[in-house]
Amino acid sequence: MELLVVRSIEEAKRRGDAMLSLSLSALAEVEHEDDTGSEEFTRERAFLRRHLARFYDFEGLFRWKSKFDPHFEDRWLIYPSPLALPRVAFALVRAQRPGGLASYLDALRPNSMPEGRPAAVK
Numbered sequence: 001m002e003l004l005v006v007r008s009i010e011e012a013k014r015r016g017d018a019m020l021s022l023s024l025s026a027l028a029e030v031e032h033e034d035d036t037g038s039e040e041f042t043r044e045r046a047f048l049r050r051h052l053a054r055f056y057d058f059e060g061l062f063r064w065k066s067k068f069d070p071h072f073e074d075r076w077l078i079y080p081s082p083l084a085l086p087r088v089a090f091a092l093v094r095a096q097r098p099g100g101l102a103s104y105l106d107a108l109r110p111n112s113m114p115e116g117r118p119a120a121v122k
Contacts, residue, residue, distance in 0.1 A: 005068060022070055027052070028062040 005022070012020040027049040049058050079088050099106075 002067075009068070022065045022068065024075060025058070025062040025065055025072070026056075027058045028072070 009020055027045055052058070077088065079085060
């Protein structure tokens with residue numbers, strides 16, 4: 001996978017592209033020189049990251065992307081009211097994972113294996 005990313009970066013430079021995105025590292029905690037994030041926001045993000053980790057490896061993805069020395073930019077989710085959050089969450093799940101919500105729920109089942117990985121033989 002690293003080779004594909006490096007070759008993509010090289011090709012983007014060759015074409016003269018101004019930017020190549022490694023996409024979003026949701027809930028990642030990136031240090032900024034001018035960090036003005038509130039302590040409450042930091043706690044909320046840590047809570048979400050910790051409780052959603054069983055469904056998505058935010059920390060691992062962030063560490064993997066970091067090895068390419070990217071420039072991270074903040075992204076914000078803006079919604080009209082807290083009542084809209086369930087719809088927003090379902091839309092994000094559909095966008096992030098081809099199997100949609102069902103594939104996330106499969107992760108809750110005991111002895112479930114991630115897609116494409118065989119179970120260990122005892």
